[in-house]
Amino acid sequence: MRVTPFKAQISTVLLLGMALAQAGCAGKISRNGSEEVVPLVGTFQVHRYSLKNGLKLLVVEDHSSPTLAYQTWFRVGSRDEVPNYTGLAHLFEHMMFKGTTTHPEGEFDRILEQAGTEGLNAFTSRDYTAYIQELPKDKLDLIASLESDRMVHLVVDEQSFKTETQVVQNERRYRTENNPDGMIEQEIFGLAFKTHPYRWPVVGYQADLERMSGDDARRFYQSYYNPAHATVIVVGDVESEQVLKIVQKNYGSLPTISAPVHILEQEPVQKQPYRKNIKLNIQIEKLMIGFRVPPLVGHEIPALEVMASVLTSGKSSRLHRALVDTGIASSVDSYNPGEKDPSLFLISVNLQKGKRAAQAEEVVRRELLRLQKEPIPEREIERAKNKQSFDFYTGLSSNYQKAKFLGYFETVAGSFEKGIEIRKQIQAVTPAQLQEVARAFFVPNNRTVLTAMPKGAVK
Amino acid sequence: MNLFKNKLAIITAALLSAPVSHAMDVSFEEDHSLPLVQINLAIKAGFVTDPAGQSGMTNFMGEMLRRGTRSKTKEQIDLALDQMGARLEVETRAESMIFRGAVLASQLDPFLALVEEVVTTPSFPEGEIRKLRAEIVSGLLEQQGEDSALEAKDFAEFLFGDHPYGKSELGKIKDVEAMNRAKAIHHYSMYVHDKNLLLVGSGDAAKDKIQKWADQISEKLPTGNKPVVREVSRPHNAKKRRLMIVDKPDRTQTQMSVGQVGVRMTDPGYFPLYVGNHVFGGPSFSSVLMKEIRVKRGWSYGAGSGFRYGQQPRLWRAHLFPASKDAAPALAETLRLIEQAKLHGITADEFRFTQTSLINKAGFMYNTPAKRVENALLEKTLHLPDGFMKTYGPRIAETTLDQVNVAMKDFLKPDEVAITVLGTAAEIREDIAKAANIPVNQVVVKPYTQD
Numbered sequence: 074m075r076v077t078p079f080k081a082q083i084s085t086v087l088l089l090g091m092a093l094a095q096a097g098c099a100g101k102i103s104r105n106g107s108e109e110v111v112p113l114v115g116t117f118q119v120h121r122y123s124l125k126n127g128l129k130l131l132v133v134e135d136h137s138s139p140t141l142a143y144q145t146w147f148r149v150g151s152r153d154e155v156p157n158y159t160g161l162a163h164l165f166e167h168m169m170f171k172g173t174t175t176h177p178e179g180e181f182d183r184i185l186e187q188a189g190t191e192g193l194n195a196f197t198s199r200d201y202t203a204y205i206q207e208l209p210k211d212k213l214d215l216i217a218s219l220e221s222d223r224m225v226h227l228v229v230d231e232q233s234f235k236t237e238t239q240v241v242q243n244e245r246r247y248r249t250e251n252n253p254d255g256m257i258e259q260e261i262f263g264l265a266f267k268t269h270p271y272r273w274p275v276v277g278y279q280a281d282l283e284r285m286s287g288d289d290a291r292r293f294y295q296s297y298y299n300p301a302h303a304t305v306i307v308v309g310d311v312e313s314e315q316v317l318k319i320v321q322k323n324y325g326s327l328p329t330i331s332a333p334v335h336i337l338e339q340e341p342v343q344k345q346p347y348r349k350n351i352k353l354n355i356q357i358e359k360l361m362i363g364f365r366v367p368p369l370v371g372h373e374i375p376a377l378e379v380m381a382s383v384l385t386s387g388k389s390s391r392l393h394r395a396l397v398d399t400g401i402a403s404s405v406d407s408y409n410p411g412e413k414d415p416s417l418f419l420i421s422v423n424l425q426k427g428k429r430a431a432q433a434e435e436v437v438r439r440e441l442l443r444l445q446k447e448p449i450p451e452r453e454i455e456r457a458k459n460k461q462s463f464d465f466y467t468g469l470s471s472n473y474q475k476a477k478f479l480g481y482f483e484t485v486a487g488s489f490e491k492g493i494e495i496r497k498q499i500q501a502v503t504p505a506q507l508q509e510v511a512r513a514f515f516v517p518n519n520r521t522v523l524t525a526m527p528k529g530a531v532k
Numbered sequence: 533m534n535l536f537k538n539k540l541a542i543i544t545a546a547l548l549s550a551p552v553s554h555a556m557d558v559s560f561e562e563d564h565s566l567p568l569v570q571i572n573l574a575i576k577a578g579f580v581t582d583p584a585g586q587s588g589m590t591n592f593m594g595e596m597l598r599r600g601t602r603s604k605t606k607e608q609i610d611l612a613l614d615q616m617g618a619r620l621e622v623e624t625r626a627e628s629m630i631f632r633g634a635v636l637a638s639q640l641d642p643f644l645a646l647v648e649e650v651v652t653t654p655s656f657p658e659g660e661i662r663k664l665r666a667e668i669v670s671g672l673l674e675q676q677g678e679d680s681a682l683e684a685k686d687f688a689e690f691l692f693g694d695h696p697y698g699k700s701e702l703g704k705i706k707d708v709e710a711m712n713r714a715k716a717i718h719h720y721s722m723y724v725h726d727k728n729l730l731l732v733g734s735g736d737a738a739k740d741k742i743q744k745w746a747d748q749i750s751e752k753l754p755t756g757n758k759p760v761v762r763e764v765s766r767p768h769n770a771k772k773r774r775l776m777i778v779d780k781p782d783r784t785q786t787q788m789s790v791g792q793v794g795v796r797m798t799d800p801g802y803f804p805l806y807v808g809n810h811v812f813g814g815p816s817f818s819s820v821l822m823k824e825i826r827v828k829r830g831w832s833y834g835a836g837s838g839f840r841y842g843q844q845p846r847l848w849r850a851h852l853f854p855a856s857k858d859a860a861p862a863l864a865e866t867l868r869l870i871e872q873a874k875l876h877g878i879t880a881d882e883f884r885f886t887q888t889s890l891i892n893k894a895g896f897m898y899n900t901p902a903k904r905v906e907n908a909l910l911e912k913t914l915h916l917p918d919g920f921m922k923t924y925g926p927r928i929a930e931t932t933l934d935q936v937n938v939a940m941k942d943f944l945k946p947d948e949v950a951i952t953v954l955g956t957a958a959e960i961r962e963d964i965a966k967a968a969n970i971p972v973n974q975v976v977v978k979p980y981t982q983d
Contacts, residue, residue: 138899182817187885189892239830246785247833247853253677354781356673387614403670425670459617463636466566471900
């Protein structure tokens with residue numbers, strides 16, 4: 074990630090997850106053999122194409138301003154790394170802004186900046202890596218040319234790799250070592266997962282970052298960066314057929330390479346609660362509780378999204394009332410990351426001055442037990458669904474956001490239509506389904522608790 | 533440090549009690565592409581208007597508005613907003629306090645009715661005053677764990693001293709703990725009235741409907757004879773370079789700012805400086821600072837410079853966050869680059885490249901309704917001409933290389949900059965002082981927990 078925080082990825086996923094709501098119907102209209110048109114929201118439609126080399130292309134026409142968003146999503150993230158090479162997916166994302174066989178280092182940024190590119194950036198998560206730009210509408214051919222070039226013609230210079238490794242180590246210091254929330258997140262995933270790659274942070278461990286070489290980066294590139302492993306998304310003042318022509322021209326001749334098969338070791342079933350306390354240079358206590366939950370494609374996801382809203386969305390939500398209004402916490406949040414593999418539903422609490430994390434944990438435990446025992450009233454569920462609708466629409470309010478919605482679901486769930494489907498399912502969630510997920514997942518043997526206390530404080 | 537004492541000029545009684553005219557400034561852009569409506573109701577008074585000893589009062593008063601009205605408790609307000617799927621938050625800036633509202637279009641009527649009630653008939657319940665005090669104090673304590681935010685706040689305070697631009701949105705813990713109902717009501721009566729409000733929004737609603745609603749609010753609020761404008765005086769740089777270390781244990785990384793008093797967007801040299809700053813510190817991966825600090829040396833993940841704007845010149849700062857071991861050389865290099873920028877300006881190549889880039893991307897400053905709303909808020913709260921944010925392209929096109937270099941030579945004051953470094957003082961103090969060319973005994977060291 075060049076600038077965008079990892080944390081933002083989590084919250085974005087969350088937002089989208091909550092968001093996925095009532096988009097239009099997911100009925101497909103096939104115009105010809107190679108194109109599908111799917112309603113997205115309002116009058117917006119998604120044009121879907123596939124090139125022969127496996128590249129996927131999604132286009133949404135929005136003629137409200139003479140601009141476009143161009144995003145390239147690769148189906149690779151820290152999930153695809155192996156021990157001792159943690160952080161390589163993200164480090165490699167940095168390397169993608171270096172030189173290619175046709176453009177020396179620095180030229181990619183320079184050409185795009187001169188062309189008036191906005192938000193030239195990238196981000197890496199556990200499941201994906203995305204490269205993003207917004208440009209004036211007449212720069213479509215330029216960006217397609219540059220992106221297709223670096224997809225297969227990147228040059229990994231050894232010295233440049235070493236310098237970038239230093240930058241990423243600094244990014245790690247920024248996001249994790251010197252950041253209480255980053256440290257808590259690293260620790261809770263490290264505690265909750267024993268064998269799955271979700272146990273290490275996207276930014277990687279310091280020792281691994283120091284160890285890696287340009288050869289490692291080159292191998293990674295050859296394995297994961299090719300058209301069969303990517304989706305290009307274009308949203309803005311474009312004509313879909315014209316976009317197809319330009320993408321075909323720039324990417325059509327790139328070779329198809331099969332992605333490596335990465336067999337992940339099965340994460341063992343959690344049989345007991347996990348718990349850890351860490352001490353940091355903070356002035357208030359912090360609490361994070363994680364429950365293992367199914368992947369984004371799991372049928373329980375719509376109910377878990379509504380559950381997150383019931384718990385912490387808005388000041389009338391259950392945990393806000395029970396923790397903030399009572400003076401125990403200054404803020405509380407929950408999110409369902411929605412990832413490719415089973416992940417953690419997280420509840421995070423910042424305590425008020427002088428209050429203890431244990432006290433907040435007891436309140437959370439009590440509220441979760443209530444969800445298991447008592448059905449949530451219909452009106453409260455309606456409130457949660459309204460929040461979901463609001464988040465859904467705000468999450469689609471620009472070219473960039475529409476592209477991100479499509480890229481996320483296409484990459485993590487296998488198709489953007491899954492996002493639309495979840496959106497519909499959220500609106501149909503029942504009290505019984507909510508009770509069911511509470512009973513299935515919010516149980517002690519599925520729980521990981523991380524507390525952070527000020528250094529010098531007595532436990 | 534009392535560098536900026538007595539800078540607050542209060543212009544009182546700007547409005548007479550008659551003739552009465554309710555005229556809230558309203559700007560609403562219809563956008564029917566999604567079923568959402570954004571409403572921003574701004575009070576033209578921000579944290580610079582916080583009274584002495586009551587830092588954070590503007591924000592506190594704003595937060596209290598949505599915690600109870602004559603007919604609704606906080607719980608009822610929260611419930612109503614959540615039922616609508618709406619958002620209503622307070623954002624306090626230096627010279628404005630904004631109620632940021634957003635709602636599904638289908639819920640617009642009840643939402644407008646609720647916002648109107650919140651703004652016109654707040655009750656400031658004692659119980660909520662106590663709760664809010666505790667929440668804000670805890671929020672300020674939490675901020676002490678966030679290095680970047682803490683250093684940015686301390687930099688502004690160090691740069692401006694007692695000048696109101698040195699204050700912060702949430703205020704100081706001791707002031708927040710002393711807030712009470714009478715003070716909040718007094719602040720409300722001072723600043724929340726019809727002539728002091730403006731509305732900017734967009735979305736799936738008829739403009740006439742929003743205008744009518746704004747008129748209703750104006751009619752319900754008191755009009756006229758109150759102090760409506762509290763203008764701050766122009767701040768000035770100190771006459772020497774200064775360095776403060778915000779001392780925090782166990783840091784492997786520093787947060788660092790080097791900066792000075794900035795420029796107004798309406799000042800004649802603004803656009804040349806805007807171009808010059810872009811060459812120097814971006815935001816751009818081709819900027820001088822990014823290339824020298826990050827790309828060549830790998831010292832910091834981020835390195836950039838930029839302005840913060842106000843009705844008066846506010847601040848310009850270069851910001852980076854090198855590892856503790858690289859902090860001293862990174863600071864020395866940043867100071868060298870600032871000195872070079874003052875001495876030699878930018879090159880013709882740099883100018884052409886940046887000018888073209890900025891002109892080509894100028895349209896992104898106003899290509900969505902949400903951005904146009906933010907622009908209008910900025911224009912109306914900082915006394916900029918209407919449509920100012922759309923003039924960047926042509927104004928940058930008119931700018932010449934000579935103008936940029938003259939402006940930079942005049943503006944940059946490397947000998948008068950304020951420098952703040954958040955880090956572990958025992959490990960970095962001597963080297964940082966040396967890099968800044970300041971005697972160690974003149975370095976201010978502030979514990980990170982100091983209010």
